[in-house]
Amino acid sequence: MSLRIGDTAPDFSIPTTKGDISFHDWAGGSWVFLFSHPADFTPVCTTEMGRTAQLADEFAKRNVKPLGLSTDSVEDHIKWIDDVNDTQNTDLTFPIIADTEHKVAQAYDMIHPGESETAAVRSVFIIDPSKKIRLTMTYPMSVGRNFDEILRVIDALQAGDKYKIATPADWTPGTKVIIPPSVTNEAARTLFPQGWDEIRPYLRLTEVE
Template sequence: MDKMSADAGHSPQFLQIGDPAPNFQARTTMGVVNLSDFQGRWLILFSHPADFTPVCTSEFVALSKASDRFEALDCALLAVSVDSLYSHLGWIRAIRDGFGVTVSFPIVEDPSLIIGRAYGMISDRSPDAATMRSTYFIDPDGIIRAMICYPATIGRSVEEMLRVLAALQTVDADQVVTPEGWHPGEAVLLPPHQDQASLLADGDDSMWFHRSKPQSQKG
């Protein structure tokens, strides 16, 4: 059964980037987990509308195949839907038998909708209890750093999830920002000036508002 912590009373419409991720304890396909157990590393928490559906199945196959790429970025994956644990287990077996792929991350059961409502995964206007296709990038301090939401009819992109994760890590490590369409290894941008002295120190640089540099290479 889902158990939300006392600090998880966010109303869905108020959960924003920069907020602490609401903590919870719940049963998963890999045992009971506490969200707080993931602190110290990156976590992508993502919801899917329902088990045994075509779009969700395609996502779980793709994410499982890419699990080593997320692991290389020290990022765990954690899925959640309103389906029961036993539905999750049956679906995992069907995916293994049908696609030859073993789902490599835990799937949380949320039949009480507590987690879905705390994170805003369930729309107040939804005709049913199915979660939206929401993705939350949670940093090692337990802070939500990015959110992406798709309708149930459109599958999310694993490549975009990896790109956003790499961008967040690069921003933190190098104190830079990333331009449109950035991918790892490409040039990054310097943050804008925050005061007059640093601005004027740039002299005659006409592109003072758009300063790029090569991405730092890790040894």
């Protein structure tokens, strides 16, 4: 069965480029950006790993730990990291899982036989500090991920948790948010003393930051 939003992210123990980890213990009280790639020493994957490394400060300020994964070995990962750093002008320090037996890829439904029987597609799991899956995205092997969108959805999830709001299409931090229909006007007056614009009874917009 595929994992769904709201499910607890399966725990696992596995070798990585930073030594063996037990996933839930390693995650601790942080959010996790768990993402798979098809293979080391391939062009799209190299740019994605490089971009993740370049965004280290952006992930850190959001309390997010990146965690890569492919079915290659630790030895191959370590050799490849030198190429990533060289070609992408960065310093990759986050761990990359060596899922040589496909245990994590199978648990997280990262191997899609229509693409490959052995290599993972480009899966994304955003996992919160309680180990709940909050967002999933899946890209084909030929399409690199949009990291602006990955950061945006993390911001949206964290803003939702903090302010009890929802976010409209194309929302970015600093723009108006939605007061959910489940929040009565009476409760909204306490939660949102700054007030709101009522476009419709079900569509109330406010500012939170």
